[in-house]
Amino acid sequence: MKANVKLIQKQRSFSEEFKRSIVKDFESGKFSVLQLERLHQIKSPIIYRWIYKYSQVNERGQRIVEMKDSSTKKLKLLEQRIKELEQTVGKKQIQIDYLEKMIDVAKDELDIDIKKNSNTPQSNGSAKTKKK
Structure with missing residues (x-):
């Protein structure tokens, strides 16, 4: 032992x-x-x-902060998501502009006012309906 x-x-x-x-x-x-x-x-x-x-850059008394890989990945994913959303908003704006132009063309050339259709009867508001 x-x-x-x-x-x-x-x-x-x-x-x-x-x-x-x-x-x-x-x-x-x-x-x-x-x-x-x-x-x-x-x-x-x-x-x-x-x-x-x-170190020539870092001095004592200063805190060194490193971004971890997961933080970097998360940041890149968020930037990619922002880019995708901006593209979607751009496409939707183009569609809105196109539809508004079509409404203007229908009004000018076909004399159809799509935004205001005068043939529809007015609503009675919130009056009670009769029971049958």
Whole structure:
């Protein structure tokens, strides 16, 4: 039985050149912190520490906000939906313009007033109807 066995913890050390390359990958937009964490198996707080230390853009005291893939996808889907709705509104406006032009043509050439048909009897309003 081994009673005096101690677990040896691995502590990796990274060169300054490696740290700067990680920060450069992040700043270029090639990788997010999460992707760098998975790729190099380095915890994200360490990567953020390197970003604050070696970054030319990000400074300590400023919060780094990354859009997750799902947020980006959701934004692209919403932009696509807006584009589709704008196309639909455009088509409907063309149809409305066409129908209004047809009404004008019917009035001018055929002497038919579609908007106001004078042959229909007036409504009695909300008077009660007789029961049979």
